[in-house]
Amino acid sequence: MDLQELMNTPEGEQPQKPSPLKSLEKDLVFYSDSIREVANEIIAEGLSEHPIFVAHQHQVDLGELILDKDELGTGWTIQASTVEEFIEKGIIARPRKAAFLKSYKDPSEFMCLFVIVPEGANFVFYPYK
Numbered sequence: 001m002d003l004q005e006l007m008n009t010p011e012g013e014q015p016q017k018p019s020p021l022k023s024l025e026k027d028l029v030f031y032s033d034s035i036r037e038v039a040n041e042i043i044a045e046g047l048s049e050h051p052i053f054v055a056h057q058h059q060v061d062l063g064e065l066i067l068d069k070d071e072l073g074t075g076w077t078i079q080a081s082t083v084e085e086f087i088e089k090g091i092i093a094r095p096r097k098a099a100f101l102k103s104y105k106d107p108s109e110f111m112c113l114f115v116i117v118p119e120g121a122n123f124v125f126y127p128y129k
Contacts, residue, residue: 020117023075024055025126028111031067031078032129035111038066038080043107048082050104052123056116062089086114 028035035053042051054063055076063081067074083100086092091114092100100123104112110125 020057020075021115024115027069027074027076028055028113028126029129030072030074032111034067035078036128039107039111042080042082048084049107050083050101050112051107052081052083052086052112052114054079054081054114054116058116060116062091062114081114 039051039053042048052063053066054060055078057069057076060077060079063079063085065077066080067076067078069075069077083092083097083104087094087097105125110127113124113126115122115124
């Protein structure tokens with residue numbers, strides 16, 4: 001799934017307010033180089049072949065803080081995690097690991113984001129700029 005799909009409103013419905021994902025897309029352009037650098041470090045250090053970045057606007061106890069919205073004056077905070085942590089915490093069920101890895105895109109070209117909004121959360125693969 002990409003950000004555009006998440007931002008689309010079902011036909012006939014008018015959005016109540018602008019999607020917070022519009023501001024996420026703007027922040028991702030700004031954060032792109034930093035996220036890519038952290039993904040490369042996670043892979044190079046052997047921590048995981050599958051980095052996942054948690055994007056949120058509230059407090060989340062998942063991964064390690066890498067980009068703080070309050071410090072950077074942006075709308076979204078980004079935390080670095082791995083598929084292994086997601087499985088350990090039960091966010092990705094062990095029986096679903098193979099299916100998730102099959103859909104996981106090349107981490108040198110795409111950042112894997114777990115986007116958390118008040119309505120729920122979803123995985124998004126977003127290309128580096």
